[in-house]
Amino acid sequence: MSRTLEADVHPPYAHPGYRSTHLRAPKQPLVRVAPSPLEAAAPAFPKQFVTEAEADLTTWGKSAPLGEKMVLVGRVLDEAGRPVRRSLVEVWQANASGRYPHPVDDHDAPLDPNFLGKGQVLTDDEGRYRVVTIKPGAYPWKNHAFAWRPAHIHLSLFGNSYAQRLITQMFFPGDPLLAIDPIFNSVPDEAGRRTLIADLDLEHGVEGVALGYRFDIVLRGPRATPMGA
Amino acid sequence: MAKPTPSQTVGPFFARELLWSDGGNVLFPGRGERITLTGRVLDGAGAPVVDALFETWQMDGAGKLPAAGEAARPYGYGRVSTGANGGYAIVTVMPGPFTGPGGETYAPQLSVTIFARGLLKAVRTRVFLAPLDAIKDDPLARAIGNPDRLRTLVAARDPNDPTIYRWDVRLQGAGEAVFIDV
Numbered sequence: 001m002s003r004t005l006e007a008d009v010h011p012p013y014a015h016p017g018y019r020s021t022h023l024r025a026p027k028q029p030l031v032r033v034a035p036s037p038l039e040a041a042a043p044a045f046p047k048q049f050v051t052e053a054e055a056d057l058t059t060w061g062k063s064a065p066l067g068e069k070m071v072l073v074g075r076v077l078d079e080a081g082r083p084v085r086r087s088l089v090e091v092w093q094a095n096a097s098g099r100y101p102h103p104v105d106d107h108d109a110p111l112d113p114n115f116l117g118k119g120q121v122l123t124d125d126e127g128r129y130r131v132v133t134i135k136p137g138a139y140p141w142k143n144h145a146f147a148w149r150p151a152h153i154h155l156s157l158f159g160n161s162y163a164q165r166l167i168t169q170m171f172f173p174g175d176p177l178l179a180i181d182p183i184f185n186s187v188p189d190e191a192g193r194r195t196l197i198a199d200l201d202l203e204h205g206v207e208g209v210a211l212g213y214r215f216d217i218v219l220r221g222p223r224a225t226p227m228g229a
Numbered sequence: 230m231a232k233p234t235p236s237q238t239v240g241p242f243f244a245r246e247l248l249w250s251d252g253g254n255v256l257f258p259g260r261g262e263r264i265t266l267t268g269r270v271l272d273g274a275g276a277p278v279v280d281a282l283f284e285t286w287q288m289d290g291a292g293k294l295p296a297a298g299e300a301a302r303p304y305g306y307g308r309v310s311t312g313a314n315g316g317y318a319i320v321t322v323m324p325g326p327f328t329g330p331g332g333e334t335y336a337p338q339l340s341v342t343i344f345a346r347g348l349l350k351a352v353r354t355r356v357f358l359a360p361l362d363a364i365k366d367d368p369l370a371r372a373i374g375n376p377d378r379l380r381t382l383v384a385a386r387d388p389n390d391p392t393i394y395r396w397d398v399r400l401q402g403a404g405e406a407v408f409i410d411v
Contacts, residue, residue, distance in 0.1 A: 032409070105242060
């Protein structure tokens, strides 16, 4: 049953509309095995691995970065709704002009010397995280004619077991580019796609300063598998 | 039951954000037999995958889970990106064999997760640091059965330097590595 669930939720490897999958998507079926004792555990990030300042992407430069300041809050939960505690959440994103400070990003948009676009935070005992940043810009890419990625923030999560390890992207409500994005639309069902869109959450913003958005993340629970399968 | 959040590609722009200066040097509190796992990630046309995020997670030399520690990074976990030729290298200790909850014996192995542009979700697998005839009872080896498929997960010990294990990962096509659903 959980196998069907997984298959429904995640994109397939091969998605014709996303060109980079053509030569990279495995073609053989996955071999299903029970998580090993290793995969049932997760790397433990020491407390000092993360500093409080790393949760605020807007304070790294000499002055504030350009763009619309925002607060991203959310909870990391497992499928049973239990909080994933003290777990590393890494975020990275383009600047307000839709440009990454990466050597292979050739989008002709300005870099922002006051914005590196990376941060990290550990979830608290309720599974909550909070990141302060700016809203990233959309940017063109070469997948097809007039292809533009909708504004998005990348998130990397570890969870309580290595089998839960997840990298995903968070999108913004009401973005017209979502309709033409093959990466977002690789998620097979509409309910799944909707979970990748943050909700505007004014109360978690800062009055007169920053808009709040909420993005909750659900990591799969341990797979129910017969002993020794 | 809440539905899991869908996976999305890591994309091409993670180098400054997810990589650590010494992420390919796996930390352990004790000493162990130092080894290097190295090779290339290749696509369905045999071209190097130059922008993959390559992660490893493993038991210590005694086959025990890495403890939570006070080191700069987690014990037992390696993270690198592939380079211009698709190459990667993880310097670590030789993991010991370990036992599962049903008494099954796991051969010396690393759990491997690869993220990349063009991979909408990670590919996961296990690489064996022991020859084919020594892993027959491993749960994954038994699940795969076919020795030609299993061979895609066996790292080859370098005849000139026994501390080096070589393992190429083909994502697609001839010699495609076995990937797992755990």
